[in-house]
Amino acid sequence: MKNKVLILALLGIAFMVPTHGTEAQFLKRLGKKTKEAAERGVENTVERKAEQKAEEGTDKAIETVFGVPKKVMDKNGDTLNANSLEGIWHYESLEGVPGFESLNECGKKSNITYSGTNYHVLFYDNDCKLLTDSGGTFELEGNIMTVTAIAQDEMGTTKVKTTQTILEHGEDYLVIKDDLTGAVVNLTKSEQ
Structure with missing residues:
Protein backbone atom coordinates (compact mmCIF):
# COMPACT_ATOMS: atom_id res chain seq x y z
CA MET A 1 0.00 0.00 0.00
CA LYS A 2 2.83 2.39 0.87
CA ASN A 3 4.55 1.53 -2.40
CA LYS A 4 1.37 2.28 -4.34
CA VAL A 5 0.96 5.69 -2.65
CA LEU A 6 4.62 6.47 -3.31
CA ILE A 7 4.27 5.51 -6.96
CA LEU A 8 1.11 7.61 -7.40
CA ALA A 9 2.75 10.61 -5.71
CA LEU A 10 5.80 10.29 -7.92
CA LEU A 11 3.62 9.97 -11.02
CA GLY A 12 1.70 13.10 -9.97
CA ILE A 13 4.94 15.00 -9.61
CA ALA A 14 6.09 13.67 -12.98
CA PHE A 15 3.08 15.20 -14.72
CA MET A 16 3.78 18.60 -13.16
CA VAL A 17 7.43 18.72 -14.24
CA PRO A 18 8.08 20.64 -17.45
CA THR A 19 8.64 18.43 -20.46
CA HIS A 20 12.30 18.83 -21.31
CA GLY A 21 15.19 16.40 -21.61
CA THR A 22 15.04 15.83 -17.87
CA GLU A 23 11.62 14.24 -18.22
CA ALA A 24 13.08 11.14 -19.83
CA GLN A 25 15.71 10.82 -17.11
CA PHE A 26 13.12 11.39 -14.40
CA LEU A 27 10.81 8.76 -15.86
CA LYS A 28 13.74 6.37 -16.22
CA ARG A 29 14.68 6.88 -12.54
CA LEU A 30 11.03 6.62 -11.54
CA GLY A 31 10.72 3.35 -13.43
CA LYS A 32 13.89 2.04 -11.82
CA LYS A 33 12.66 3.00 -8.31
CA THR A 34 9.28 1.42 -9.02
CA LYS A 35 10.96 -1.79 -10.18
CA GLU A 36 13.20 -1.85 -7.08
CA ALA A 37 10.21 -1.28 -4.80
CA ALA A 38 8.33 -4.12 -6.49
CA GLU A 39 11.34 -6.43 -6.12
CA ARG A 40 11.62 -5.54 -2.42
CA GLY A 41 7.92 -6.32 -2.02
CA VAL A 42 8.39 -9.74 -3.62
CA GLU A 43 11.48 -10.41 -1.50
CA ASN A 44 9.61 -9.38 1.67
CA THR A 45 6.68 -11.63 0.76
CA VAL A 46 8.98 -14.58 0.09
CA GLU A 47 10.82 -13.87 3.34
CA ARG A 48 7.57 -13.75 5.33
CA LYS A 49 6.40 -17.04 3.79
CA ALA A 50 9.74 -18.67 4.60
CA GLU A 51 9.53 -17.44 8.20
CA GLN A 52 5.97 -18.72 8.46
CA LYS A 53 6.97 -22.16 7.22
CA ALA A 54 9.92 -22.22 9.61
CA GLU A 55 7.64 -21.30 12.53
CA GLU A 56 5.19 -24.06 11.57
CA GLY A 57 8.05 -26.56 11.40
CA THR A 58 9.34 -25.38 14.77
CA ASP A 59 5.85 -25.71 16.28
CA LYS A 60 5.58 -29.27 14.99
CA ALA A 61 9.04 -30.13 16.34
CA ILE A 62 8.21 -28.66 19.75
CA GLU A 63 4.92 -30.56 19.81
CA THR A 64 6.75 -33.76 18.91
CA VAL A 65 9.46 -33.31 21.53
CA PHE A 66 7.52 -31.73 24.38
CA GLY A 67 3.89 -32.08 23.49
CA VAL A 68 1.57 -34.91 22.95
CA PRO A 69 1.71 -36.88 19.73
CA LYS A 70 -1.32 -37.19 17.49
CA LYS A 71 -1.91 -40.70 18.83
Whole structure:
Protein backbone atom coordinates (compact mmCIF):
# COMPACT_ATOMS: atom_id res chain seq x y z
CA MET A 1 0.00 0.00 0.00
CA LYS A 2 2.83 2.39 0.87
CA ASN A 3 4.55 1.53 -2.40
CA LYS A 4 1.37 2.28 -4.34
CA VAL A 5 0.96 5.69 -2.65
CA LEU A 6 4.62 6.47 -3.31
CA ILE A 7 4.27 5.51 -6.96
CA LEU A 8 1.11 7.61 -7.40
CA ALA A 9 2.75 10.61 -5.71
CA LEU A 10 5.80 10.29 -7.92
CA LEU A 11 3.62 9.97 -11.02
CA GLY A 12 1.70 13.10 -9.97
CA ILE A 13 4.94 15.00 -9.61
CA ALA A 14 6.09 13.67 -12.98
CA PHE A 15 3.08 15.20 -14.72
CA MET A 16 3.78 18.60 -13.16
CA VAL A 17 7.43 18.72 -14.24
CA PRO A 18 8.08 20.64 -17.45
CA THR A 19 8.64 18.43 -20.46
CA HIS A 20 12.30 18.83 -21.31
CA GLY A 21 15.19 16.40 -21.61
CA THR A 22 15.04 15.83 -17.87
CA GLU A 23 11.62 14.24 -18.22
CA ALA A 24 13.08 11.14 -19.83
CA GLN A 25 15.71 10.82 -17.11
CA PHE A 26 13.12 11.39 -14.40
CA LEU A 27 10.81 8.76 -15.86
CA LYS A 28 13.74 6.37 -16.22
CA ARG A 29 14.68 6.88 -12.54
CA LEU A 30 11.03 6.62 -11.54
CA GLY A 31 10.72 3.35 -13.43
CA LYS A 32 13.89 2.04 -11.82
CA LYS A 33 12.66 3.00 -8.31
CA THR A 34 9.28 1.42 -9.02
CA LYS A 35 10.96 -1.79 -10.18
CA GLU A 36 13.20 -1.85 -7.08
CA ALA A 37 10.21 -1.28 -4.80
CA ALA A 38 8.33 -4.12 -6.49
CA GLU A 39 11.34 -6.43 -6.12
CA ARG A 40 11.62 -5.54 -2.42
CA GLY A 41 7.92 -6.32 -2.02
CA VAL A 42 8.39 -9.74 -3.62
CA GLU A 43 11.48 -10.41 -1.50
CA ASN A 44 9.61 -9.38 1.67
CA THR A 45 6.68 -11.63 0.76
CA VAL A 46 8.98 -14.58 0.09
CA GLU A 47 10.82 -13.87 3.34
CA ARG A 48 7.57 -13.75 5.33
CA LYS A 49 6.40 -17.04 3.79
CA ALA A 50 9.74 -18.67 4.60
CA GLU A 51 9.53 -17.44 8.20
CA GLN A 52 5.97 -18.72 8.46
CA LYS A 53 6.97 -22.16 7.22
CA ALA A 54 9.92 -22.22 9.61
CA GLU A 55 7.64 -21.30 12.53
CA GLU A 56 5.19 -24.06 11.57
CA GLY A 57 8.05 -26.56 11.40
CA THR A 58 9.34 -25.38 14.77
CA ASP A 59 5.85 -25.71 16.28
CA LYS A 60 5.58 -29.27 14.99
CA ALA A 61 9.04 -30.13 16.34
CA ILE A 62 8.21 -28.66 19.75
CA GLU A 63 4.92 -30.56 19.81
CA THR A 64 6.75 -33.76 18.91
CA VAL A 65 9.46 -33.31 21.53
CA PHE A 66 7.52 -31.73 24.38
CA GLY A 67 3.89 -32.08 23.49
CA VAL A 68 1.57 -34.91 22.95
CA PRO A 69 1.71 -36.88 19.73
CA LYS A 70 -1.32 -37.19 17.49
CA LYS A 71 -1.91 -40.70 18.83
CA VAL A 72 -3.67 -39.11 21.79
CA MET A 73 -6.73 -39.76 19.71
CA ASP A 74 -8.01 -43.30 20.02
CA LYS A 75 -8.42 -45.62 17.08
CA ASN A 76 -11.86 -44.18 16.24
CA GLY A 77 -10.44 -40.65 16.19
CA ASP A 78 -12.53 -39.64 19.20
CA THR A 79 -11.04 -37.45 21.85
CA LEU A 80 -11.00 -38.56 25.45
CA ASN A 81 -13.73 -37.24 27.74
CA ALA A 82 -14.60 -37.72 31.40
CA ASN A 83 -17.24 -40.35 30.58
CA SER A 84 -14.71 -42.56 28.80
CA LEU A 85 -12.58 -42.57 31.98
CA GLU A 86 -15.42 -43.95 34.15
CA GLY A 87 -14.38 -47.11 35.96
CA ILE A 88 -11.41 -48.71 37.68
CA TRP A 89 -7.99 -48.48 36.03
CA HIS A 90 -5.20 -50.76 37.34
CA TYR A 91 -1.50 -49.90 37.24
CA GLU A 92 0.47 -51.95 34.73
CA SER A 93 3.74 -50.05 35.00
CA LEU A 94 5.12 -46.91 36.57
CA GLU A 95 8.11 -45.04 35.17
CA GLY A 96 10.02 -42.26 36.86
CA VAL A 97 9.39 -43.29 40.47
CA PRO A 98 12.48 -44.96 41.98
CA GLY A 99 11.74 -48.40 43.38
CA PHE A 100 8.52 -48.83 41.42
CA GLU A 101 9.82 -49.25 37.85
CA SER A 102 8.56 -52.84 37.80
CA LEU A 103 5.39 -53.69 39.64
CA ASN A 104 4.73 -57.16 40.99
CA GLU A 105 1.22 -58.55 41.64
CA CYS A 106 0.92 -56.46 44.82
CA GLY A 107 1.89 -53.28 43.00
CA LYS A 108 -0.54 -54.09 40.21
CA LYS A 109 -3.39 -54.04 42.74
CA SER A 110 -2.88 -50.27 42.72
CA ASN A 111 -5.66 -48.49 40.87
CA ILE A 112 -7.40 -45.23 40.06
CA THR A 113 -11.19 -45.08 40.04
CA TYR A 114 -12.81 -42.33 37.97
CA SER A 115 -16.43 -41.40 38.57
CA GLY A 116 -17.86 -38.24 37.03
CA THR A 117 -15.24 -35.59 37.77
CA ASN A 118 -13.97 -37.37 40.91
CA TYR A 119 -11.11 -39.80 41.24
CA HIS A 120 -9.80 -42.07 43.98
CA VAL A 121 -6.31 -43.63 44.15
CA LEU A 122 -5.28 -46.79 46.00
CA PHE A 123 -1.54 -47.38 45.67
CA TYR A 124 0.17 -50.48 47.10
CA ASP A 125 3.87 -51.13 47.36
CA ASN A 126 5.42 -54.40 46.20
CA ASP A 127 4.89 -55.84 49.71
CA CYS A 128 1.10 -55.29 49.45
CA LYS A 129 1.14 -52.40 51.95
CA LEU A 130 -1.32 -49.62 51.16
CA LEU A 131 0.75 -46.46 50.69
CA THR A 132 -1.87 -44.09 49.29
CA ASP A 133 -5.60 -43.89 49.80
CA SER A 134 -6.58 -40.47 48.49
CA GLY A 135 -8.77 -38.73 45.99
CA GLY A 136 -9.94 -35.49 44.57
CA THR A 137 -11.46 -33.97 41.49
CA PHE A 138 -10.32 -33.46 37.93
CA GLU A 139 -11.19 -31.41 34.87
CA LEU A 140 -10.39 -32.70 31.41
CA GLU A 141 -9.66 -30.36 28.54
CA GLY A 142 -8.31 -32.05 25.44
CA ASN A 143 -5.46 -34.24 26.65
CA ILE A 144 -4.72 -32.17 29.77
CA MET A 145 -6.24 -33.21 33.07
CA THR A 146 -6.19 -30.59 35.85
CA VAL A 147 -6.21 -32.55 39.10
CA THR A 148 -7.08 -31.19 42.53
CA ALA A 149 -5.86 -33.69 45.11
CA ILE A 150 -7.52 -33.51 48.51
CA ALA A 151 -5.60 -34.92 51.46
CA GLN A 152 -6.96 -35.04 55.00
CA ASP A 153 -5.11 -35.68 58.23
CA GLU A 154 -5.37 -34.69 61.88
CA MET A 155 -4.30 -31.13 61.06
CA GLY A 156 -6.95 -30.48 58.41
CA THR A 157 -7.53 -30.65 54.67
CA THR A 158 -4.89 -29.86 52.09
CA LYS A 159 -5.59 -29.28 48.40
CA VAL A 160 -2.87 -29.61 45.80
CA LYS A 161 -3.51 -28.70 42.18
CA THR A 162 -1.44 -30.17 39.36
CA THR A 163 -1.80 -31.18 35.74
CA GLN A 164 -1.42 -34.51 34.04
CA THR A 165 -0.99 -35.11 30.34
CA ILE A 166 -2.74 -38.06 28.72
CA LEU A 167 -0.13 -39.42 26.34
CA GLU A 168 -2.15 -42.32 24.94
CA HIS A 169 -5.57 -43.79 25.43
CA GLY A 170 -7.88 -46.41 24.14
CA GLU A 171 -10.94 -48.23 25.30
CA ASP A 172 -9.00 -50.33 27.80
CA TYR A 173 -5.62 -48.59 28.19
CA LEU A 174 -4.47 -45.20 29.41
CA VAL A 175 -0.99 -43.65 29.65
CA ILE A 176 -0.72 -40.58 31.89
CA LYS A 177 2.28 -38.37 32.67
CA ASP A 178 2.18 -36.34 35.87
CA ASP A 179 3.56 -32.94 34.90
CA LEU A 180 4.73 -32.15 38.45
CA THR A 181 6.82 -35.29 39.06
CA GLY A 182 7.40 -36.48 35.50
CA ALA A 183 6.15 -39.98 36.44
CA VAL A 184 4.42 -41.94 33.68
CA VAL A 185 1.81 -44.53 34.59
CA ASN A 186 0.39 -47.15 32.25
CA LEU A 187 -3.12 -48.21 33.23
CA THR A 188 -5.51 -50.88 32.01
CA LYS A 189 -9.23 -50.81 32.61
CA SER A 190 -10.54 -53.63 34.73
CA GLU A 191 -13.56 -55.58 33.58
CA GLN A 192 -16.39 -55.09 36.01
